[in-house]
Amino acid sequence: MVIFASQGDPRRTMALLWRDTGSAAAPDRRPGPRPGLTLDAVVAAGIEVADVDGLAGLSMRAVGERLGRTAMALYTYVSDKAELLDLMYDQVHAELVADTADGADWRTALAAWAAESWDFHLRHPWVSQVSMTRPVLGPNENAAMERLLRILRPTGVSARRTRGIVGALTHLVRGAAAMAAESRQAARETGQSEADWWYARSPVLAAVAPDYETRFPLLTWLEAGRDAADDDAVGYMENEARQALAEGLKVIVAGIDVSRTPSDTI
């Protein structure tokens, strides 16, 4: 279920990631029929399939079909499904390397980063399902991280603490965006909107747990504080996720601000 990237030959995958076509460049004319596809085309097709049908829909057959080939044809360009996913992962991260709020206050720049990351994950919902424990180590993944560090640099927080904060920010954005993306995906795949889903379950819950309000008083209090108008536009869960990101970011920024000390500098 969780996809572990980078299992094949590291040398090969790394060369493809950094598009190191070999020290002697490409010999270019070799015997055999000319390739009808390119690696970039295969990766792009993979991204298109995953964007629409999720990681579950990313099959070699589906990618091949999009390119007018069979599944096995892809193995000419890519050694593995895992390698394809590595390349897809790094490719989409190119969308996150540009510093859009260059020179702005770090709080502003961080907010811009979070907003862009949110959009990014909604565009490519499968990204948040790829495990982070075996980083792909591609150029774009590195560049995207470098950008976040450039934003946090002016806070003067130490390297040690910065690593923790980067992790916390990443988990927050990933988690919130994943929830929103899955909410949309679930509605599409199951053909049941969130409202429908809730209307079907709410009375059943009430029937099966008639003492809900006394048993879970704080949950009841929490629900009572909702502004239903917000939900209609984007759906309950997506709204919750958006709020979690906004509130989490706010609280983290406040926490960084208050905990900055001279000893943290550099």
Next chain:
Amino acid sequence: MVIFASQGDPRRTMALLWRDTGSAAAPDRRPGPRPGLTLDAVVAAGIEVADVDGLAGLSMRAVGERLGRTAMALYTYVSDKAELLDLMYDQVHAELVADTADGADWRTALAAWAAESWDFHLRHPWVSQVSMTRPVLGPNENAAMERLLRILRPTGVSARRTRGIVGALTHLVRGAAAMAAESRQAARETGQSEADWWYARSPVLAAVAPDYETRFPLLTWLEAGRDAADDDAVGYMENEARQALAEGLKVIVAGIDVSRTPSDTI
């Protein structure tokens, strides 16, 4: 890949979740052979399989085999793999309902909650892969959330902001623990420790990106600040995840503290 729970008949699944055996209780002696298993046994077997082999290893065949049955035998007790997962999900959350730091300062109680949640996710690594967008609505899931709210209650933060903070905390703990859990799982499944993995890739990265240090100065700075001794004990990624949780929690607590205003009360 992402598992959407609760797709079957809501009435049936909810009744099983809340163990509402029907208003007329159990008729108990009916024609036909006596059931050799119980629902609880099936759910427990599912949890055992998933704990060891992950969601990817959770197959009806595997669960059946653990119980000395075929895959199809399970359909007597459970209508679906999704329903089984719902029941497993709520069942394990029973481990998180007890208030262990009752009456303590909310900062202490929150730290205890985070530590327990961390352990919980390492015990049941598959939980963080179940989508949160279609909550199971079982008794234990509700009770676990109620407990977190009880901890946050003394901060006096409004319901609206509390929802955001709860989401942020959940995403942080889920993300960090998932990373640690996947790190262990990857080492086990691929038979390659994190150190081995890194030693295989580090020189390749250096060869393919000789200008790494000038291209990614801040990443280089970040890596330089690492205390290698920490990693030996638990592995690099698990340590990173632990730090992210600790630092994120610290910063969120500081942020809550500083942003508490009289207007937030109640």
Next chain:
DNA sequence: CGCCGACACTTTACGGCATAAGGAGATGTC
């Protein structure tokens, strides 16, 4: 007692998945 229907559980089958193995045809070099 004998039979019927309900029920637990099994075997078999289907379409989907990644990918190993081997074959067909195209294209370059000699």
Next chain:
DNA sequence: GACATCTCCTTATGCCGTAAAGTGTCGGCG
């Protein structure tokens, strides 16, 4: 023209969830 090499294909294997149909066991009713 022969041959090596390359792209792309077909086929096969062993997984998955679960539909369909069969087997044997039991309680209740005649």
